[in-house]
Amino acid sequence: MIPLEPEAVYVLNRLKENGYEAYVVGGYVRDQLRGQPTNDIDIATSALPEQTMALFERTVPTGLQHGTVMVLYGGKSYEVTTFRTESDYENYRRPQEVTFVQNLEQDLQRRDFTINAMAMDGTGSVIDPFGGLEDLQNGLIRCVGDARERFREDALRMVRCVRFAANYRFRIESSTWESLIANRDLLQHIAMERIRAEWDKMMEGSDPYRGLVLLVNSGLLHFLKRKPDWPVIRWTAEEELPAELSLLNLLDRPLLRWAWLLRSMELSAEAARHGLSMLTFSRLAIDKVIKLIEMDGHLIAKSADPGQEELEQVWKEAVLRYGADAAAEWLALADAAAAGRLRNPPLAIGPAWSSVPADEGRRWLKEMPVTGIRELAVSGSDLLTLTSRQGGPWLGRVMDRLMLEVALGRCANRKEDLLDKAKYYLANE
Numbered sequence: 001m002i003p004l005e006p007e008a009v010y011v012l013n014r015l016k017e018n019g020y021e022a023y024v025v026g027g028y029v030r031d032q033l034r035g036q037p038t039n040d041i042d043i044a045t046s047a048l049p050e051q052t053m054a055l056f057e058r059t060v061p062t063g064l065q066h067g068t069v070m071v072l073y074g075g076k077s078y079e080v081t082t083f084r085t086e087s088d089y090e091n092y093r094r095p096q097e098v099t100f101v102q103n104l105e106q107d108l109q110r111r112d113f114t115i116n117a118m119a120m121d122g123t124g125s126v127i128d129p130f131g132g133l134e135d136l137q138n139g140l141i142r143c144v145g146d147a148r149e150r151f152r153e154d155a156l157r158m159v160r161c162v163r164f165a166a167n168y169r170f171r172i173e174s175s176t177w178e179s180l181i182a183n184r185d186l187l188q189h190i191a192m193e194r195i196r197a198e199w200d201k202m203m204e205g206s207d208p209y210r211g212l213v214l215l216v217n218s219g220l221l222h223f224l225k226r227k228p229d230w231p232v233i234r235w236t237a238e239e240e241l242p243a244e245l246s247l248l249n250l251l252d253r254p255l256l257r258w259a260w261l262l263r264s265m266e267l268s269a270e271a272a273r274h275g276l277s278m279l280t281f282s283r284l285a286i287d288k289v290i291k292l293i294e295m296d297g298h299l300i301a302k303s304a305d306p307g308q309e310e311l312e313q314v315w316k317e318a319v320l321r322y323g324a325d326a327a328a329e330w331l332a333l334a335d336a337a338a339a340g341r342l343r344n345p346p347l348a349i350g351p352a353w354s355s356v357p358a359d360e361g362r363r364w365l366k367e368m369p370v371t372g373i374r375e376l377a378v379s380g381s382d383l384l385t386l387t388s389r390q391g392g393p394w395l396g397r398v399m400d401r402l403m404l405e406v407a408l409g410r411c412a413n414r415k416e417d418l419l420d421k422a423k424y425y426l427a428n429e
Contacts, residue, residue: 001124002032007074008041012122014055020047021083023104023119029126030115033136034168043071043080044119046102052080066098083107086153105129109144112157113164117144139170147179155186158220159198166202166211180218187223193280195224203254203261209246212261216241228275231265243340243347250336255285256329259292260336269294288326295322295330299355315356315364316407320400324371327361334358368407376403378418386419387426398422 004012008024015022022045031038045052049069053059058072067082082100084107101107104119104127111117114132126133135142141164143150143157151157158180165172172180187195202211215221217237227233235241242264251257262272269290276286295318302314319327335358340347370376380395402418405411411421 002029002120002126004120004122004124005041005076007076008043008078009122011043011056011071011073011078011080015043015045015047015052015080016122018047018051018055020045020051021102021104022047022080023121023127025108025119026111026116029118029120030132030136033118033126033133041076041078043078044083044104044107045080046083046104047080048082048100052082067100084110086110111144112150112154112160114142114144115164135173139168140173141165141168141170141176142173143176143179147176148183151179151183152186155183156190156194156198158184158187158218159190159195162211162214162218162220163198163202163205165214166207167205169207169210172214177218180220184218184220185223187220188225190225192224192226192278196279196281199279200254203257207249208257209248212241212245212248226278228278229271230262230267230275232261244337244349247336247340247347250339251332253329253332255288256292256332259289259329260333262289263293263296263333267293269297288329291322291326292330292333295326296333296355298322299330303355311356312360312364313408315361316368317404319365319368319371320403320407324365327365327371331358331361331365334361369409369413370403370406373399373403375413376406376418377413377415378402378422382415382419383422386422394426398425401425 004024012022012024022043024041025044026042028038028041047055049061049064049067052069052071053061056071056073060070060072062068062070062079063081067084069080071078071080083102083104085099085101108117108119108127108129114130114135116132117128117130118132119127121127130144131142141161143161161172161176161180164170199215202208205211212232216232216235216239219236221227221233221235224233244264245261248257248260251260258276262275267275272293273286273290276289281289298321299314299318302317303311322330334356337349338358340349365371376399380391380399383395383398384391402411402421405421406413406418411417
């Protein structure tokens with residue numbers, strides 16, 4: 001028996017009491033059987049959308065053409081969808097025709113994988129017509145019915161197949177894998193934002209390295225609608241992935257994992273940015289990843305065999321230039337690189353993430369009196385008042401220099417001291 005929150009039980013029972021079948025379907029059933037927490041509860045029913053809407057006080061018609069109504073009850077929301085079949089898929093992605101049916105098994109039969117084609121009633125009893133529970137117990141990703149048909153209906157399912165196998169550390173059943181290989185050229189019909197969403201979920205998951213191996217071994221990335229000029233897109237099953245990519249799983253956030261992947265391919269910031277843009281990442285996400293790559297490149301360029309005191313200045317300059325948040329995330333990447341070098345045998349990672357020892361970097365970062373311009377005790381307006389000069393490039397140069405002096409502990413962060421320093425700089429320009 002699977003536990004179910006009272007609000008969901010009410011929705012199921014309300015439908016059932018009025019003569020309709022109703023079941024929780026999909027991800028909630030799968031994740032509960034895996035012992036994983038999940039919040040989204042989807043319900044499938046024999047009731048038509050208008051019949052569902054007549055039974056509940058608060059509903060939102062989110063997709064009537066596909067039979068979906070959002071039911072709002074007890075502070076919760078549930079997608080309630082009429083049993084349906086789908087046919088005549090357009091561009092290997094969307095069904096042109098949806099037919100409402102009265103049979104649960106017909107509805108489950110249209111789903112992608114057996115582990116997603118289970119249902120449960122209000123008592124927690126599981127309905128499993130396609131062996132999803134056994135595949136879940138055996139750690140197997142298997143298409144419902146004919147894998148070739150499932151992938152031709154929706155080519156994105158091939159990337160989802162890899163994502164589930166990676167995130168759950170499952171195997172892909174042989175005929176499912178063979179059909180994936182045979183139909184991978186259909187991926188060129190899928191919009192890049194959908195590819196990015198699946199790849200990003202994989203990078204958020206428990207084993208992104210396994211996901212990369214599966215993407216490379218399957219050759220799926222060769223058939224993207226738009227291809228970033230990245231080595232990972234061109235790699236084949238016959239090639240070895242860079243050894244340092246095996247450290248991906250040590251990083252706990254997808255942003256860091258993307259930065260590690262891109263840096264491991266030795267991409268320039270420009271090539272990395274262009275590829276992330278092609279994959280439809282948000283500008284904010286792109287800027288965060290690129291800032292890490294640029295910070296690492298800056299540290300490598302500025303820290304060629306320096307002494308300890310000089311290395312401290314290089315680090316603090318980088319913190320001021322790229323920000324404390326980027327510095328903290330760079331240190332997480334440095335930790336991963338250090339773990340690779342401590343392996344037996346150690347990984348040949350190269351200079352990336354290695355210019356500054358992580359422990360020293362954390363100590364230096366913590367002791368910095370300022371890490372940004374707003375923390376200075378003087379402002380640009382103060383300098384304009386002091387000098388009676390017009391604004392210009394000189395103002396930024398002086399503010400940056402004052403910030404570095406304070407960060408390095410060479411000047412107290414007091415207004416009078418900083419104004420004296422500014423006078424000295426300007427007199428000696």
